[in-house]
Amino acid sequence: MTPKTPNLTELVPTVADVARRAGVSTATVSRCLNAPQRVQVKTRDKVMAAVTELGYSPNFSARSLAARRTNTIGAIIPTMDNAIFARGLQAVQEELGRAGATLLVASSSYQPALEAEQIRALVARGADGLMLIGHQRDPEIYAFLDRRQVPVLVAWAYDPSQPKPSVGFDNRAAMRAMAAEVVAHGHRRIAVISARQADNDRARERVLGVRDAVAEAGLDPTALPVFETDYAIEAGGAAFKEMVAPSPAPTAVICGNDVLAIGALRAAQSLGMDVPRDISITGFDDIELATVTTPALTTVHVPHREMGELAARRLWQMVTGDGQAGSLRLETELRIRGTLGAPA
Amino acid sequence: MTPKTPNLTELVPTVADVARRAGVSTATVSRCLNAPQRVQVKTRDKVMAAVTELGYSPNFSARSLAARRTNTIGAIIPTMDNAIFARGLQAVQEELGRAGATLLVASSSYQPALEAEQIRALVARGADGLMLIGHQRDPEIYAFLDRRQVPVLVAWAYDPSQPKPSVGFDNRAAMRAMAAEVVAHGHRRIAVISARQADNDRARERVLGVRDAVAEAGLDPTALPVFETDYAIEAGGAAFKEMVAPSPAPTAVICGNDVLAIGALRAAQSLGMDVPRDISITGFDDIELATVTTPALTTVHVPHREMGELAARRLWQMVTGDGQAGSLRLETELRIRGTLGAPA
DNA sequence: GGGCCGAATGTAAGCGCTTACATTTCTTTT
DNA sequence: AAAAGAAATGTAAGCGCTTACATTCGGCCC
Numbered sequence: 001m002t003p004k005t006p007n008l009t010e011l012v013p014t015v016a017d018v019a020r021r022a023g024v025s026t027a028t029v030s031r032c033l034n035a036p037q038r039v040q041v042k043t044r045d046k047v048m049a050a051v052t053e054l055g056y057s058p059n060f061s062a063r064s065l066a067a068r069r070t071n072t073i074g075a076i077i078p079t080m081d082n083a084i085f086a087r088g089l090q091a092v093q094e095e096l097g098r099a100g101a102t103l104l105v106a107s108s109s110y111q112p113a114l115e116a117e118q119i120r121a122l123v124a125r126g127a128d129g130l131m132l133i134g135h136q137r138d139p140e141i142y143a144f145l146d147r148r149q150v151p152v153l154v155a156w157a158y159d160p161s162q163p164k165p166s167v168g169f170d171n172r173a174a175m176r177a178m179a180a181e182v183v184a185h186g187h188r189r190i191a192v193i194s195a196r197q198a199d200n201d202r203a204r205e206r207v208l209g210v211r212d213a214v215a216e217a218g219l220d221p222t223a224l225p226v227f228e229t230d231y232a233i234e235a236g237g238a239a240f241k242e243m244v245a246p247s248p249a250p251t252a253v254i255c256g257n258d259v260l261a262i263g264a265l266r267a268a269q270s271l272g273m274d275v276p277r278d279i280s281i282t283g284f285d286d287i288e289l290a291t292v293t294t295p296a297l298t299t300v301h302v303p304h305r306e307m308g309e310l311a312a313r314r315l316w317q318m319v320t321g322d323g324q325a326g327s328l329r330l331e332t333e334l335r336i337r338g339t340l341g342a343p344a
Numbered sequence: 345m346t347p348k349t350p351n352l353t354e355l356v357p358t359v360a361d362v363a364r365r366a367g368v369s370t371a372t373v374s375r376c377l378n379a380p381q382r383v384q385v386k387t388r389d390k391v392m393a394a395v396t397e398l399g400y401s402p403n404f405s406a407r408s409l410a411a412r413r414t415n416t417i418g419a420i421i422p423t424m425d426n427a428i429f430a431r432g433l434q435a436v437q438e439e440l441g442r443a444g445a446t447l448l449v450a451s452s453s454y455q456p457a458l459e460a461e462q463i464r465a466l467v468a469r470g471a472d473g474l475m476l477i478g479h480q481r482d483p484e485i486y487a488f489l490d491r492r493q494v495p496v497l498v499a500w501a502y503d504p505s506q507p508k509p510s511v512g513f514d515n516r517a518a519m520r521a522m523a524a525e526v527v528a529h530g531h532r533r534i535a536v537i538s539a540r541q542a543d544n545d546r547a548r549e550r551v552l553g554v555r556d557a558v559a560e561a562g563l564d565p566t567a568l569p570v571f572e573t574d575y576a577i578e579a580g581g582a583a584f585k586e587m588v589a590p591s592p593a594p595t596a597v598i599c600g601n602d603v604l605a606i607g608a609l610r611a612a613q614s615l616g617m618d619v620p621r622d623i624s625i626t627g628f629d630d631i632e633l634a635t636v637t638t639p640a641l642t643t644v645h646v647p648h649r650e651m652g653e654l655a656a657r658r659l660w661q662m663v664t665g666d667g668q669a670g671s672l673r674l675e676t677e678l679r680i681r682g683t684l685g686a687p688a
Numbered sequence: 689g690g691g692c693c694g695a696a697t698g699t700a701a702g703c704g705c706t707t708a709c710a711t712t713t714c715t716t717t718t
Numbered sequence: 719a720a721a722a723g724a725a726a727t728g729t730a731a732g733c734g735c736t737t738a739c740a741t742t743c744g745g746c747c748c
Contacts, residue, residue, distance in 0.1 A: 011491060014704055025728045030706055040726065055488075060469040061408035062704035065733050070405065080434045083427055090424045090451065102469070105449055107434065124401040125446070147355060233632065262636055269638070288577065292606055294613070294638045358734055369698045374736055384696065406734035409703050 013054040022050040033058060064126055071101045073315060074122030075131040078110045082231070082259070083287050084304070085133070088155070091308030092131065099316050101128075110231070112199050116141050123148055129319040131155055131311060135162040136201040151318040151325075155311040157202055160327040165318075167311040167328040171202045174300050174332040175209025175254075178282055181334055182252050183217040186342045187280065190214060191225040191250035193239045193260050206256050206284060225250070229260065236263025241271065244279070251279060251343035258283035258290050258299055265293055265339060276341030286335055295338025302332050357398040366394040377402065408470055415445045417659060418466030419475040422454045426575070426603070427631050428648070429477070432499070435652030436475065443660050445472075454575070456543050460485050467492055473663040475499055475655060479506040480545040495662040495669075499655040501546055504671040509662075511655040511672040515546045518644050518676040519553025519598075522626055525678055526596050527561040530686045531624065534558060535569040535594035537583045537604050550600050550628060569594070573604065580607025585615065588623070595623060595687035602627035602634050602643055609637055609683060620685030630679055639682025646676050 019026045024047060031039045032047040039047075050056070064070040073096055077085040093103045104122060108115035119141055122130060129151040142163065145152055154166035182190060192210050195203040211221035227243055229235040236259060243253065255261035261283030268275050275281055275295060283290060283299035290297040307330055318325050363370045368391060375383050376391040383391075394400070408414040417440055421429040437447045448466060452459035463485055466474060473495040486507065489496055498510035526534060536554050539547040555565035571587055573579040580603060587597065599605035605627030612619050619625055619639060627634060627643035634641040651674055662669050 011493070015706095016704080026705080027707075027729075028727060031727085034706080038726080043726080057464065057468040059409070059704050061405045061414065062733090063706075064405035065403070065409050065735085066704075066706040068706090068733070080430050080437070082430070086424050086426070086430060093424070093451065102448075102465070104446075107437065120401065121446075125404040149355070233636070266636065289633055289636060292577070292610065292633060293636060359736095360734080370735080371699075371737075372697060375697090378736080382696080387696080403734050406703090407736075409705085410734075410736040412703070412736090 012059075013056045015056075015058070017054055018047065018050045018056050021054060022047045070126040070128055072104055072125070072127050073101055073129050073131060073312070073319070074104045074106065074119075074125070074127035076106045076108055076115055076118050076122070077133055078108055079231075080105070080107045083289070084257075084285055085156070088304040088308035088311075091305040092312040095309045095312035096316060099313075101316060101319075103312075110196075110199065112137060119145070123150055129153070129315050131315055132164075133157070134201045135159055135164065135166065136199065151315065153311055153315040153318065155307060157205075158327060158329045160329075165314070165325050165327045167314055167330070168307060169302060169330045169332045171205035172209040172212065174302075175206040175256075175284065176212040177209075177332075177334060178284070178300050179210040179213030179254055180216065181336065182254060182280065182282060182340065183213055185252075185280065185340060187250075187252040188217075188219065188343075189248060189250045190219075190252045190254060191227070191243050192254050192256070193227045193229065193236060193243065193264060194256040195231050195260065196228050203256050210254055231257070231259060233259055233263040233266070236260030237267035237270075238263075240264035240267040244268075244271070244273075249279070252340075253279060253281050255281065255283050258285045258287045258297060261297055261299065261339075262289055262293060265297065275339050277344060280341055280343070281339045283339075290335075291337070293339075298337045298340035299335050300332050301335045303330055306330060356403075357400045359400075359402065361398055362391065362394045362400050365398060366391045414470040414472055416448055416469070416471050417445055417473050417475060417656070417663070418448045418450065418463075418469070418471035420450045420452055420459055420462045420466070421477055422452055423575075424449070424451045427633070428601075428629055429500075432648040432652035432655075435649040436656040439653045439656035440660060443657075445660060445663075447656075454540075454543065456481060463489070467494055473497070473659050475659055476508075477501070478545045479503055479508065479510065480543065495659065497655055497659040497662065499651060501549075502671060502673045504673075509658070509669050509671045511658055511674070512651060513646060513674045513676045515549035516553040516556065518646075519550040519600075519628065520556040521553075521676075521678060522628065522644050523554040523557030523598055524560065525680065526598060526624065526626060526684065527557055529596075529624065529684060531594075531596040532561075532563065532687075533592060533594045534563075534596045534598060535571070535587050536598050536600070537571045537573065537580060537587065537608060538600040539575050539604065540572050547600050554598055575601070575603060577603055577607040577610070580604030581611035581614075582607075584608035584611040588612075588615070588617075593623070596684075597623060597625050599625065599627050602629045602631045602641060605641055605643065605683075606633055606637060609641065619683050621688065624685055624687070625683045627683075634679075635681070637683075642681045642684035643679050644676050645679045647674055650674060 015026045015029045019029045029047055032044050096103050106118040108118055131153050133156045135154050135157055152164050154164050156168045158166050158168040158170050194207050197204045207226055214224055215221040227239040229239045253264055255264055261281055264281050268279055273279055283297045286299045286301035290299050310328055359370045359373050363373045373391055376388050380388055440447050450462040452462055475497050477500045479498050479501055496508050498508050500512045502510050502512040502514050538551050541548045551570055558568055559565040571583040573583045597608055599608055605625055608625050612623055617623055627641045630643045630645035634643050654672055
């Protein structure tokens with residue numbers, strides 16, 4: 001239906017049409033749109049009038065081709081299918097919109113190969129800058145990005161020792177604080193359910209954070225049971241069941257994220273356990289779900305919106321060349337809620 | 345950092361570079377990439393070799409400008425900040441990716457004016473087709489879209505009587521089934537918490553569905569209490585509290601979506617009510633949250649993934665011109681869980 | 689072997705815009 | 719009031735690709 005006719009020219013006005021109507025050259029029209037202060041007010045008014053009369057809006061492809069710049073930022077997140085990144089990205093989008101840029105979102109389904117592909121696709125599409133989650137990826141990708149001179153900002157992580165600037169929080173320190181709190185509640189038999197660590201530096205850092213706290217408490221960090229599983233409620237539940245089978249069972253289960261924690265919580269309840277009397281459970285991220293469970297989930301709150309905003313602003317500065325490019329560290333906060341108590 | 349140098353030419357190969365290296369014309373290179381069957385195998389191999397050796401990837405802007413087609417589909421959803429659309433969009437993206445197209449997502453924050461702006465932005469960006477949520481919008485927008493001959497598909501709604509083809513479900517019928525189930529459980533004092541209906545045809549249809557069922561049960565549909573509120577857990581809770589204040593309080597609260605229902609559930613529990621003994625609560629959408637609450641939420645399951653897939657496929661057919669363009673109706677399913685019981 | 693035809697390839701004209709540079713117009717300055 | 723300089727505008731050359739049309743090539747028929 002509605003096949004494109006060849007005479008689109010009649011339908012879609014171009015800068016030449018505007019120029020003709022306003023009695024100026026196309027260069028002036030272009031300037032009116034891109035650098036209004038460089039053209040006399042009187043002329044500008046004429047041009048703008050023509051623009052609105054014709055309903056003109058510049059052709060994006062042509063503009064990008066000529067200007068060698070797309071005003072587009074690409075972001076690649078592990079998954080859209082989940083709430084963690086959504087809120088942050090919404091903020092990114094709003095912030096970029098304010099700067100006149102557009103956000104292009106792709107997702108990698110937690111697969112490094114797919115992420116690499118998406119990165120290339122976004123660059124081919126002319127993304128002026130890229131926002132990536134976590135530092136870890138094939139050096140070849142970074143080499144490619146450097147060769148193409150595409151500014152890259154890492155979000156949802158903070159590690160100034162890495163080559164790319166990042167805006168986020170220190171996953172290890174945050175989790176260490178959480179684990180310390182668990183220890184402070186009196187727990188000694190602690191276990192961890194983590195997302196897959198292989199391609200996920202955030203997950204790894206969080207586990208390290210638990211080890212830190214455990215070691216500080218005088219326990220053996222190498223004896224810490226760590227279960228790895230997929231990012232899904234069900235998976236968290238399955239891991240939990242496996243984890244509490246041996247005796248003595250842990251008195252506290254620290255989960256690498258809220259989704260796993262909620263799975264664990266459900267599994268505990270289905271096993272007839274009372275949380276937190278029989279076992280404590282903690283999460284990480286503070287997604288909306290966390291306040292809805294009964295009891296509510298003790299977790300680490302991450303300022304997603306703020307992070308998105310700051311990351312967007314900083315990345316755009318990198319693209320436009322004004323402003324510094326260092327890393328930025330945000331603070332997380334413990335949210336102690338119902339699922340954490342003292343051991344029996 | 346990494347300022348763009350003017351000699352990008354040295355860094356980024358163009359079709360001319362590939363042509364030179366392969367010893368053919370640029371036209372042949374272009375054909376190899378866009379219509380491989382139109383070029384001899386031997387030539388093609390030479391060209392492809394050059395492509396990989398040079399690490400060539402076509403410039404998106406130039407390609408779109410010349411071909412008058414961007415291979416891009418734009419989608420505008422009310423909000424990214426929420427899980428309803430995420431799953432569906434993920435499916436849309438995957439399906440489009442399979443067809444070689446890209447998805448561009450924007451969000452309108454439930455504001456019609458913003459939506460209109462985003463539509464224009466996506467069209468200016470050259471979106472080959474648009475996926476919109478719900479039928480209702482300013483006729484002027486539709487006129488604009490028609491003038492520009494941009495194919496439009498409506499998703500998350502099904503109404504073949506509307507001018508634009510849609511892929512989705514019948515919100516009214518689905519909600520009517522839910523309400524009928526509530527009635528069948530013996531409820532007579534029923535109330536509704538709905539999202540704002542003004543700019544939201546889905547919300548309106550759902551309320552109508554409740555009225556249908558109520559009328560069928562021999563009750564007065566005009567006497568049905570309907571509370572309208574924002575799309576947020578807290579808002580649902582506030583509405584609930586207001587709703588149960590008068591006496592006699594309703595024995596069942598039908599919510600227009602799961603988010604409101606979860607707010608209502610929480611409010612009920614904070615009020616010391618037992619759900620479903622003291623009051624029944626139902627939702628709509630079957631988001632992940634719905635299975636996590638205690639008791640689990642009775643709701644209407646919507647096949648988001650399937651809908652996204654089908655919508656994407658159909659819209660792309662509209663864009664490429666092959667295939668029919670009628671509407672497609674998907675089935676929803678009642679998920680009767682813990683929050684629905686018989687009245688005391 | 690000449691003529692014909694279809695397939696493969698090449699030539700070159702844009703696609704709609706930006707921008708370096710040239711030209712014109714207006715301010716200043718002396 | 720003329721010269722010099724700055725500001726505003728115009729001219730035109732691309733940006734990297736696709737594609738209509740022209741050309742070449744090779745196979746086939748008579």
